[in-house]
Amino acid sequence: MSRPLIVGFGGTTRPGSSGERMVAAVLSAARALGAETRLFGGADLAALPHFAPENRQRTVEQREFVDAVRAANGLVIGSPGYHGGVSGLVKNAIDLLEDLRDDDRVYFDGLPVGLAVTAAGWQAGGVTLTALRGIVHAMRGWPTPLGIAVNTVAQKPFDAEGHLVDAGILEQVQVQAQQIMLLADL
Ligand SMILES: Cc1cc2nc3c(=O)[nH]c(=O)nc-3n(C[C@H](O)[C@H](O)[C@H](O)COP(=O)(O)O)c2cc1C
Numbered sequence: 362m363s364r365p366l367i368v369g370f371g372g373t374t375r376p377g378s379s380g381e382r383m384v385a386a387v388l389s390a391a392r393a394l395g396a397e398t399r400l401f402g403g404a405d406l407a408a409l410p411h412f413a414p415e416n417r418q419r420t421v422e423q424r425e426f427v428d429a430v431r432a433a434n435g436l437v438i439g440s441p442g443y444h445g446g447v448s449g450l451v452k453n454a455i456d457l458l459e460d461l462r463d464d465d466r467v468y469f470d471g472l473p474v475g476l477a478v479t480a481a482g483w484q485a486g487g488v489t490l491t492a493l494r495g496i497v498h499a500m501r502g503w504p505t506p507l508g509i510a511v512n513t514v515a516q517k518p519f520d521a522e523g524h525l526v527d528a529g530i531l532e533q534v535q536v537q538a539q540q541i542m543l544l545a546d547l
Pocket residue numbers: 372373375377378379380381441442443444445446479480481482483484485486513
């Protein structure tokens with residue numbers, strides 16, 4: 362098999378958002394394990410119009426996003442915990458993936474999906490991670506055993522340049538990338 366393609370998306374509209382950085386970190390660890398990767402960060406997600414099921418027209422950005430996920434051998438999704446759940450920006454991108462419903466490979470069928478949540482507290486991290494797992498299950502994907510919940514206030518995981526510096530979270534990133542690659546390689 363050629364190099365597996367791992368596509369990641371997530372974060373907020375804030376440049377350098379912690380969610381986008383977490384997705385980028387898992388993609389970077391996957392690259393070190395031999396993957397090709399593609400990242401759709403907060404600005405990319407903000408360019409996606411509000412999903413409307415009755416509207417079959419697609420923008421260039423919508424097509425590019427759906428085609429990338431369609432071609433992926435594995436996924437990484439990062440969401441902030443907003444009011445105890447997945448943010449609207451990230452959920453809007455997931456809703457657009459309804460376009461994969463009639464594919465030969467329906468939705469995320471058979472795909473490993475790494476999940477990372479960033480929140481200002483522990484509680485939103487846990488419930489948002491559980492919500493994301495439920496979404497991935499609904500879309501026939503395989504959430505990796507290790508999901509990552511980061512408390513951005515208590516842990517302060519990034520340095521001033523945006524590098525992930527928390528050793529414990531770095532280890533989780535490595536393990537999640539390994540788990541994604543294990544399934545993506547099958
Ligand atoms: C609209 C909104 C709702 C939020 N709700 C919660 C929440 O319910 N629980 C929590 O722990 N943090 C909450 N937060 C904080 C974010 O989860 C936190 O800042 C997270 O790290 C996202 O930051 P980022 O922009 O760096 O990705 C909220 C933030 C916003 C803007």
